[in-house]
Amino acid sequence: MSHHQSATSKVIDVQQFIDEHSFSPYQWLILFICFLIVAADGFDTAAIGFVAPAVAREWSIPVSALGPVLSAALVGLALGALLAGPIADRIGRRRVLIGSVFFFGLWTAACVAATDIWQLTVFRFLTGIGLGAALPNATTLLSEYVPAKRRALLLNIMFCGFTLGASAGGLAAAALIPDFGWRSVFVVGGAVPVLLAIGLIRLPESIRFMVIRDWPIERIRHVLRRIANDPAIATSRFTVWENQGDSQRTPIGAMLARPYRFGTLTLWLAYYMGLLVYYTLTSWMPTLIREAGFSLREAALVTALFPAGGVLGALIFGWLMDRWNPSRTVALAFLLLGVAVCAMGQGAASTGSLAVLTFVAGVCMTGAQMSMLALAALFYPTHSRATGVAWMLGVGRFGGILGAMGGGTLLAAGYSMIYIFTLMAAPAFVAALALFAMAWDRARPALAVH
Missing domain, CATH: 1.20.1250.20 (MFS general substrate transporter like domains)
Known part of the structure; x- marks a missing residue:
């Protein structure tokens, strides 16, 4: 159990507060933003598969020679996930999420400049690191803003963004490659996450993270009021009731x-x-x-x-x-x-x-x-x-x-x-x-x- 210190008496468990109030437009907005992040992730993960035949044709190589390019992002995804989780549990989900979306957008855009297999492999590996960091943090952030009784369904709605984004990658490739070449797919795949990362500045930090890390009480109150304008918010302390027996560990x-x-x-x-x-x-x-x-x-x-x-x-x-x-x-x-x-x-x-x-x-x-x-x-x-x-x-x-x-x-x-x-x-x-x-x-x- 973690407490947020204040001289006032009533204690609100933030998860119970979320569970007891109806799902607000603010929470729908957080779900929508996380859905867009996962869709951008899906687009950029799948993009390479759709452009591979055009790349092979332009560079006069067999498609099988693009093996390293196709697997580079997977290795990057693994590394990005392993690094990002512990960092997000230390400094917060929001900052890691904004950074990772900007990072994979930047390196997807960099693929436009690739002139050989090895450059494209390096760019896809770096893209993979950003992609690997984005998905677990979008999952964690959203899971900490939704009511417990609908959590799995709402999270799975967010993950549908990945399928939608991957399909959009195929449609974009079919529409763009004949007229503008394969690089145009990476222009779109890079520009969208970079713009999205700028928009994410408005995204709140996880409410549970703010409470267990003793953030300023006014910051917590501000976010809770966006969920439900309950008068009790103004005079309460906040807590997260859960098993925190190992909270001293890394x-x-x-x-x-x-x-x-x-x-x-x-x-x-x-x-x-x-x-x-x-x-x-x-x-x-x-x-x-x-x-x-x-x-x-x-x-x-x-x-x-x-x-x-x-x-x-x-x-x-x-x-x-x-x-x-x-x-x-x-x-x-x-x-x-x-x-x-x-x-x-x-x-x-x-x-x-x-x-x-x-x-x-x-x-x-x-x-x-x-x-x-x-x-x-x-x-x-x-x-x-x-x-x-x-x-x-x-x-x-x-x-x-x-x-x-x-x-x-x-x-x-x-x-x-x-x-x-x-x-x-x-x-x-x-x-x-x-x-x-x-x-x-x-x-x-x-x-x-x-």
Whole structure:
């Protein structure tokens, strides 16, 4: 428990205050701003995939030679997440968020000046550091401004921005590249976050962070009045009621301390396995379907159905998490993903059946991966929340890197679509098991912390 000192008597728990008042226009504004940040993140993450063919054509190189460029951002994402979490838990979410959005916008714009593979690789790596820092901090900031009973759904609505931004990257590439060349995609992808970062100056710091760090009481009152103009605000002290038993530790130490260690490791394992499946499927699905004897058009259409179900999955599982045990809900999503992916391998007889299974797999895949961020935000206390969310993202990225490279290795070794899809069910089942274990661990009375 953390107190904000003042001579006055009444104590308001800021989370309880948020839970008891209706969702204000101010909170909708914070949700909208975080949605835009995540959309810009999605656009800049996906942009390289859409421009790769045009870059390869201009530089007269095979698309496969762009491997380092495609994986550089993933390495940067991992590093950005691991660095940004502990910094945000020390100096605040807002400053790190503004800095990271400006940083990835700047380096996306720098890609315009690249003249060879190595320059583009370095610029994409630096872009990745900013992208890796932005998402966990947007997650943490928003989670600390929303009512507990709707937290998972509202966070998952924010994550839909990523899917929307990535789709916008494809549309922008299709519209801009024929007339203005591939560099124009990076001009847009750089200008939007830089302008957004300037607009973020108006964004407030996390209310819970301000309270546990003993910020000036008037700053806290000012923000609370924007949520609800309750007369009690003027004469109260503020607190955050939660388990702060490890608040003397560093955020990384707290995340790995006894009450949180098992949950931390299961979150890392599940997110790693989820990204391994996600990147293997998204990187190699068109090739796998083509190799199985389907036409190029069929392969493209079926692959497009995989991300199409993402928004639906995020909303369904976010809604369920607020009503049922969150860990079990996400475990169920991974379990259904494993079944769907396994069935894709076994039942690839017709385009129709493959299309339905791909859509179902996409709903479960995106629903599970997006809900993992909400799950981490729900799991950690305020003083180590940014670190907890960010480190799960950072560790998971290595699963993504393995997935992006591993699919190619399996294809080169001559394995069939049936074998690779069936094999991909295994990490999904491991992720489900890890989260069921987490739910069981949290249910033990000694560890029931909030």
